Amino acid sequence: MDTQWPRWEVFKQDAPGKPHQAVGSVHAADPEHALLTARNVFARRPQAVSLWVVRAEEVFSWTKEEIAQDPALQGGATPARGLRPTSYLVFRKTSHKRSMTFVDHVGEVQACSPQEALREALARFRDAEGLAWWVVAAEKVHRSDPSQETVESWFAPAKEKTYKQQQYYTTVSASRPKRRGEDEAFGEGCAHC
Amino acid sequence: MPGRYGVPTDPDYQERLAEFEARIRRGEKIEPGDWMPEEYRRQLIRMISQHAHSEVVGMLPEGAWITRAPSLKRKLILIAKVQDEAGHGQYLYHAAETLGVRREEMLEALLSGRAKYSSIFNYPTLTWADIGTIGWLVDGAAIKNQTMLAQCSYGPYSRAMVRICAEETFHHKQGKEMVLLYAHGTPKQRAMAQDAINRWWWPALMMLGPHDKDSPNTEVLVRWGIKTKTNDQVRQEFINEHAPEILAAGLSIPDPELRYDEKSGNWLHGPINWEEFWQVVGGNGPMNKERLEARRRAHAEGAWVREALQAYAARQQRAVAV
Amino acid sequence: MKPLVKDALIAKLTTLADDEVILAHRNSEWVGHGPILEEDIALANITQDELGHAILWYGLRKELDGSDPDRLAFFRDAYEYRCCELVELPKGDWAFTMLRQYLFDLYESLWLEAAQQSTYPPLAGAAQKIIREERFHLQHTRAWVERLGLGTEESNRRLQQALDFQWGYAQQLFVPIPGEELLVAEGIVPDLVPLKARWLEQASRHLQNAGLKLPINPGYQPTSREQHTEHLWSLLAEMQSTARWDPEAKVW
Numbered sequence: 001m002d003t004q005w006p007r008w009e010v011f012k013q014d015a016p017g018k019p020h021q022a023v024g025s026v027h028a029a030d031p032e033h034a035l036l037t038a039r040n041v042f043a044r045r046p047q048a049v050s051l052w053v054v055r056a057e058e059v060f061s062w063t064k065e066e067i068a069q070d071p072a073l074q075g076g077a078t079p080a081r082g083l084r085p086t087s088y089l090v091f092r093k094t095s096h097k098r099s100m101t102f103v104d105h106v107g108e109v110q111a112c113s114p115q116e117a118l119r120e121a122l123a124r125f126r127d128a129e130g131l132a133w134w135v136v137a138a139e140k141v142h143r144s145d146p147s148q149e150t151v152e153s154w155f156a157p158a159k160e161k162t163y164k165q166q167q168y169y170t171t172v173s174a175s176r177p178k179r180r181g182e183d184e185a186f187g188e189g190c191a192h193c
Numbered sequence: 194m195p196g197r198y199g200v201p202t203d204p205d206y207q208e209r210l211a212e213f214e215a216r217i218r219r220g221e222k223i224e225p226g227d228w229m230p231e232e233y234r235r236q237l238i239r240m241i242s243q244h245a246h247s248e249v250v251g252m253l254p255e256g257a258w259i260t261r262a263p264s265l266k267r268k269l270i271l272i273a274k275v276q277d278e279a280g281h282g283q284y285l286y287h288a289a290e291t292l293g294v295r296r297e298e299m300l301e302a303l304l305s306g307r308a309k310y311s312s313i314f315n316y317p318t319l320t321w322a323d324i325g326t327i328g329w330l331v332d333g334a335a336i337k338n339q340t341m342l343a344q345c346s347y348g349p350y351s352r353a354m355v356r357i358c359a360e361e362t363f364h365h366k367q368g369k370e371m372v373l374l375y376a377h378g379t380p381k382q383r384a385m386a387q388d389a390i391n392r393w394w395w396p397a398l399m400m401l402g403p404h405d406k407d408s409p410n411t412e413v414l415v416r417w418g419i420k421t422k423t424n425d426q427v428r429q430e431f432i433n434e435h436a437p438e439i440l441a442a443g444l445s446i447p448d449p450e451l452r453y454d455e456k457s458g459n460w461l462h463g464p465i466n467w468e469e470f471w472q473v474v475g476g477n478g479p480m481n482k483e484r485l486e487a488r489r490r491a492h493a494e495g496a497w498v499r500e501a502l503q504a505y506a507a508r509q510q511r512a513v514a515v
Numbered sequence: 516m517k518p519l520v521k522d523a524l525i526a527k528l529t530t531l532a533d534d535e536v537i538l539a540h541r542n543s544e545w546v547g548h549g550p551i552l553e554e555d556i557a558l559a560n561i562t563q564d565e566l567g568h569a570i571l572w573y574g575l576r577k578e579l580d581g582s583d584p585d586r587l588a589f590f591r592d593a594y595e596y597r598c599c600e601l602v603e604l605p606k607g608d609w610a611f612t613m614l615r616q617y618l619f620d621l622y623e624s625l626w627l628e629a630a631q632q633s634t635y636p637p638l639a640g641a642a643q644k645i646i647r648e649e650r651f652h653l654q655h656t657r658a659w660v661e662r663l664g665l666g667t668e669e670s671n672r673r674l675q676q677a678l679d680f681q682w683g684y685a686q687q688l689f690v691p692i693p694g695e696e697l698l699v700a701e702g703i704v705p706d707l708v709p710l711k712a713r714w715l716e717q718a719s720r721h722l723q724n725a726g727l728k729l730p731i732n733p734g735y736q737p738t739s740r741e742q743h744t745e746h747l748w749s750l751l752a753e754m755q756s757t758a759r760w761d762p763e764a765k766v767w
Contacts (some may be wrong), residue, residue, distance in 0.1 A: 024551055030505065036655050041283060063226040066227070148651070256546045258757075261754065261756050263758040275547060374766060466754055491548040495609070498670070499672075502666060508665065
């Protein structure tokens, strides 16, 4: 039987102070390999300063619809007796707007189970309506090295690979190729979207 | 993670279907875990995996020219472009995986010949100008589709498409830049560009899919917000954008019936050779066998590599356990 | 700069660039044929970086003698190329490619680390710039060597075969070119002797930790960059075929 290796969800932080966002997943064999792979797949272009990876099975997810249909998930958290609470990272999506990322990291809660972590999160993060929630035990998350040297080595070189940016090409007029700098200003996104 | 998939025999199917369609009309995204008709899921898996396969097979005709790119800059650009295609395949397999299908299964379907992929990649790349032309015309056609799919009602597919669109625009522009440069270049460059346009124009029109009347899935796909335009609408948009640009560059288009229609504002085209399209889709295009063979070989030759890393990971886990 | 030093620097920059171009060519043969999508993407990153380095080195040469990087890459033949033989060898299997990349990355990062102190500011600047991505390459290929070495019996065997094959070739990376001593004396490029010692020490440790045996007899060790393998001629014929197809073309 073929193996494509386990799947790891990837969270990318675009700049210091911004939340880590779910950008997609990679197939990789082990945590270190998953981080290297995430860098190769999701930081081919700027911007990134940090990556987290977690095995897909370690992610607990609920949509608004699922929560609405499960009364046990609403209302405040009721800590299970006898279990030691641990840290869970909470991620949330709040908009139906078109986007290339899914849930954003909103914070951390202490809980004895993913379900309890979700209840805690629903009670705590009320500034916007959650359309989808992810809860991940903090100890299951593998993070890229935050040292300046690694950040430079992993993420800075992409900024100089300008040939991957559509702004590099100057082809607005079909009858005459333009010189660089003559082109209209395109944003970071897709000119067609 | 997969949610509940409704079938018409469920007692509450009609009621839930009505809620589901109302959500789509309100512009809400359907996310993994939400209720959805089994047929919605099936259509998405079919479309997304075909799309992923197309990206992966699509690496081959262009990748073959990396070693022959005529300048360091073009070589760099082409590697980045083919790499993006691997990335796009990767994003799309991810989107399909959220529907509970595994990448192993999807690859097996591709390699066994059961799964389809875009007809366009079963044509050969004969000269360097094909690389520019694929960027301009083939990626130009693909972007039309992808821009539409970025609006798709299924969240993971839509997000993959937004990411892909942002990168694909580079593909389109580098191709267009290249062909325009050759159109104004030496006589040999110019002839090579024209030859490439002659060979890729019709396949580019075909890759946008059969006419609406021969496209049985379109109606339900539009109703469920998977597609928002029909094949013929997208094709017309593509022609309206590209035909005048090709002609303005002093190149010709191999369609004697092509003309601008003042009344509709559209460029009207002559009949498409659908017999050729169905032959290619059916496995009889010039490159079908070679493309699949190349994928199978890479997959087979990579098996020991994938096993090795799996064995290493298992050993590490045992070490941690001890 | 004294004319002799300048000539030596031009020659050295050419070897640096040629190594990168030819290695990038070999790696680029994998694009679309990798063992899994993610690794196809990863190797394509490394390949782009190497080509980027080549462009940078040819660019430094251009500042010295006005030569055009594309002319150098696409219109010199095997007599004129100054790459080492290691990079010319056919890509082989994934173990062969990963090992070569590891041996080369380790050499390159040590070289760049030292070249940051170059007394020739353009070279020091270039080294500071590309050492960053080279560190990532090395992390990546180190990880691969470890995993293949300690993976399955088959992966260990294939990696060992690659090592037995390449070890002697890799030593050429530390053979100075004629005139290099002038550059070392002026502090323009690092002395290869201490670099080789560090390379040997680090490579040996990592390879042995990955369950490999260092070859007792390293075999053939090329010493002159004027000589090449029998592969270079056809590699260049392929690489240069489009550029040479229309010699009148001014731009591509």
